[in-house]
Amino acid sequence: MREAAFVKQNKNKWFKFESYLRDNAQYSPDDLSNLYIEITDDLSYAQTFYPNSNTTKYLNQISVKAHQKIYKTQKTSGNKIVKFYTKEFPLMFYQYRYQLLLAFLVFLFFSLVGAYSAATDQDFVRLILGDNYVNMTLENINNNDPMAVYKKANETDMFIGITINNVRVGFLSYIFGFLLGIGALFIGMQNAVMLGSFQYFFADKGLLWESARTIWIHGTIEISVIIVCICAGLVAGNGIMFPKTYTRLESLARSAKAGLKIVLSTVPFFIIAGFLEGFVTRHTEMPDALAIFIIGGSMALILFYYVFLPIKLHKNQHNGKP
Template identity: 25%
Template sequence: MGRVDLDAYVHAHVHEWRRLEELTRQRRLSGAESDELVERYQQVATHLSVVRTSAPDASLVAYLSSVLAKARTRSAGTRTASWRGVVSFFTERFPAALYRIRYWWLGTLAANVLVTGVMIWWLLGNPVVEQSLMDPAQVDQLVNQDFENYYSENAASHFALQVWINNAWVSALCLALGILGLPVVYLLFNNIANLAIIGSIMIRHDHGGHFFGLILPHGLLELTAVFVAGGMGLRLFWSWIEPGSLTRTQSVAREGRTAGTIALGLVAVLLVSGIIEAFVTPSPLPTEARVGIGILAEACFFAYVFGLGRAAYARGHTGDLDAALLEDKVASAA
């Protein structure tokens, strides 16, 4: 697009840009005007994309970026989050993100399960390690009192909050430190090492059924959530190592935004696992029933990912932000 063409393009659309500016300056917007604001925002974002691609005039790009930024701020200030947006997040954006990075968190899950099994097997064959970690009195305390009491020593509601905060913190660290790579591996290893040590002690002292009966109801979903966070963290690290067709900055930015989506969604997943841990794990229900609830919760999660997630991904959702918002952000950095 040459200068003459650019002038013609500006002449054809300048009234739409001025109308969007006018809407951003109004103190109050009616329902129809709020809808118009959103529609004009999308139109102008498209215009900005055309200008940037065909005739990247610096002053025009800056002007349109400024108008869009004001419109986005005004839109956020005049509209509250709707149930439609919440539903869209949990039926499209979050499950699509889980599905897109499925190989990363499934690989993380498989690797951790394998390493945990190997560690338990090795610890059972080397009892001297247990003796170096705990004396007989401490082992007896753990096996016969502490392990079970851990799940019932506090009120269920308080315990649910405590568990949710702890696991949310571990998951958040995996996501926040993901760009560095190795800290994620360290966090995951520490997590499963503690599980393997306690598991081997319980199994050695004939409390294996007790151990799995208390771990599995909530642990299946809880650990899967942690592995999802770990997988996303490692994917973020790899986006820096191997950006593919994108620039390194674009690749890291895209996976960073997806990590934000994963973080928000895992809040809900960990809340569910925390409720199970607080109300189901210590309940008087038969072990089979408690474990069955844990398996059901895990099956629902996988159905969520490979049902809703696959369908949302096929429709073009990736877990990233909307294209219009991305366009504005990219243009602002031009």
């Protein structure tokens, strides 16, 4: 790459980083370390291809400043886990908002595909959900308790089993994402088609509202964070396909770390979803207003944490606010 092209590609990042150092913006040690790695990677590249240039001298200067800043901020006290979930992760996640949007759109599309397929092929639901589940649900409908499946298992056993399974699906989405992101999208497609056909099955029986008010008590958080895990897989795959100025191995390591952080962010939400499914969803007698309140509150929590909080922290950082 010619030096002019290299500078043009990265200059905005360098100037922005220099302004953070100059204006003494608030940063966590991990954030500064990540930025420092980016600068030193660019410096290494410049030293290799433009050893005596002004670009190399400039990058060397700001890398020294960054090094000093890191060792000062590493002394900051505080609970690292709390800081990770409340500030470090949301701030990092802002840069992956487009991968999140893609994961959401793919999931929505295949949910519609699942519903359409169920509507046009009467055997499709059995193919996706299995004969045993369909027959059991039809029996529950005949017994005037269509959501009885959520009442049969012990609350604690259901909570633990569902939480473990959901976390497993989340990590699989991330791991399969290393297959150029296609693996993550495939897992998303499977779950989305299942959801679409499942929801149509109840709609076809005249139970759309009854099923929705029950299923989405836990499903709002569960499905949302599965989409976030698909996003994590896309981030992992993106590092392999688009290394930018890094070597492919360096890019893979960086994207793998970012994707893992995204998956780890979902674990508390999977626990909440498992708790709701194990202990709350089974109470189908609850008033509609309460069910709507839980669903609405769950959606507000997800949107706040994965959409609005990252935007807010990014703006604060850009404006030099703590």
